[in-house]
Amino acid sequence: MNHSTDPPEPANILLIDDLPNNLRLLSSLLTKQGYKVRSVINGAMGLKAARAKPPDLILLDINMPDLNGYQVCEQLKQTEVTQDIPVIFLSALDDVIDKVKAFRVGGSDYITKPFQIEEVIVRVQNQLQLRQAQKMLAEQNIILEQEICDRTKIQASLEEREIELQQQTERLEAALTKIQNTQLQLVQSEKMASLGQLVAGIAHEINNPVSFIYGNVHYVNDYLDNLVDTIKIYQKSYPEPTEEIKAFTEEIDLDFVIDDLKTMIGSMENGVERIHGIVLGLRTFSRLDEAAIKSVDLHEGIESTLLIVQHRLQETRDRPPIQVVKHYGELPKVTCYSGQIHQVFLHLIENAIDAIEDKPLGYWTSADAIPTLEISTKLMNDHEVQICFKDNGVGIEDDIKTQIFNPFFTTKSVGKGSGLGLSICYKIIVEEHQGELSYSRLPDGGSQFMLQIPVHCKETM
Known part of the structure; x- marks a missing residue:
């Protein structure tokens, strides 16, 4: 040389x-x-x-x-x-x-x-x-x-040289792979950080007016009870109202108004509690960029992710609403990088929705064809949890399933998929959390992604 x-x-x-x-x-x-x-x-x-x-x-x-x-x-x-x-x-x-x-x-x-x-x-x-x-x-x-x-001429020295060159090649290939992975993570991190900031901003804007309503609707209900009790006391004290009062109460149907008003206040309480829950879910999901390892409730993470994609689960002109079936086991809190795990949940759920929507046009018009996303969790032993995402979408062919975790490989049409999602999921689960991520094709043609991570992940960052 x-x-x-x-x-x-x-x-x-x-x-x-x-x-x-x-x-x-x-x-x-x-x-x-x-x-x-x-x-x-x-x-x-x-x-x-x-x-x-x-x-x-x-x-x-x-x-x-x-x-x-x-x-x-x-x-x-x-x-x-x-x-x-x-x-x-x-x-x-x-x-x-x-x-x-x-x-x-x-x-x-x-x-x-x-x-x-x-x-x-x-x-x-x-x-x-x-x-x-x-x-x-x-x-x-x-x-x-x-x-x-030239092996036959310099066989002895060549064997030593081959080893040296092979080692150099391996080092260069490792450096190349590391740089490519850095580029891959950079694109994904920017995407997820932007999404987290957007969700956090929406949650913040909604939180103030909702908190005001949430904190006062109970008082409104109490005040309404007081007003109704006051009207009833007046009715007892003055059993013969004036003609004007009698005509007005008959015109507005006072008894109906009192009953319906109580029903409306109850509905408002339920609605504001639902919005309050949505805000909490958005705030949970917006912690995508947290780098610290911490103890988290995985079920809470799944629920907040489902909340983010709720609009995609609703009915469209080509299919009925996607049914989400949950089989949650008893899980302890898991020590992990919560922001990264949320990324995995988001990618796998969105992939399942894409697979369902890629079914041939008219497939879901049959009465017994129900688009379904099934999520199950269980504790495998004292130190490992398992989470499965199943869908009855188009699935992935056996001849390419070994490539789905490769960077920039995608089965989606141009402009719809970047080929980054599953590669990032694999890196997060296998490299960052010392876990396992696998894919299998279901008998009905759908897909199953199964991930397993330790209850106590070791810090790698």
């Missing part, structure tokens, strides 16, 4: 952005870090510059005239000389759909404007290290193939 003593060439970075101020800022920032920087102001010029002298990394804006960032990235990935260049998107678009689209067209990372300088530097370093690791891996593979061909 050639061990050169010459210092490595500084990385070459291409900036593509139609805003001169952004180009000046990024160019100055990256030049100070020791990189060679070229800047262009539109997508067409960026493509020409990349093909004429391929850079080590491209920072690409999305909203540009003529060719937008997505189109530029697609053309880069279709050209052999530029297809392996990592692309970091820089954009003010912070919707999850925009980020997923960026990864689908071949982006390696995504930075949301306005960006932090430290974040740009770290992510640029991350992609350049990944690029270098990929180049080294390719070079090692070429060397390995050549040395295998």
